[in-house]
Each structure stands twice: as C-alpha cells, then as structure tokens.
Amino acid sequence: MAITPDYLRDAGEVVSAAASVREAAATWRARDPAMRVVVVDAMDMRGETAALTLGKRRIFLATTNGHCWSTTDLAEEASALILTED
DSSP states (O other), X not given: OOOOHHHHHHHHHHHHHSSSHHHHHHHHHHHOTTSXXXXXXXXXXXXXXXXXXXXXXXXXXXXXXXXXXXXXXXXXXOOEEEEEEO
8 A cells, every 4th residue: 555645644633633642543543444553662763764753753654575564765665654752
C-alpha cells in the first residue's frame, strides 16, 4: 500500500488530535484496518527521520520484505506507520 500525501496528512490530524499516541494508533487502526500502526518509545527511533513531526509526536514510515522491517523515506514503499512521543 502506498501512502499518499493526503493519507499522511489525515494520519497527522488524527495523531495531533488524540489524547495519546496509543489512542491515535487505535483510532487509525479502526479507520484503516489494512494499515499496520505501532507505537514505540521515541528512543527506539533515534537516528531515524520522521515523515511527519507534530510537536512532541512523530510519524515514521516503515516497510517490510515479508520478514524484516525497516524505516523508509519513500511513502510509496510504506506499509506501516510508527508513532512516537517524546
């Protein structure tokens, strides 16, 4: 699944409006069950580039080859959202 700019913007709106990143993840999973959404500690993503920064919250894009996961800067490759909060 490719993530479009509109899709990322909509996800950003949900992440910004939610009381917590865990709530944002649950809301987005309900909205788009095909998209994997995970919440990790911000330290786990140190050194990675966020696709979107929303104050203390960040959205990273991830992709998989079927076995291993990695972050990606290419929205057309992304198949998951990783959410963090400082």
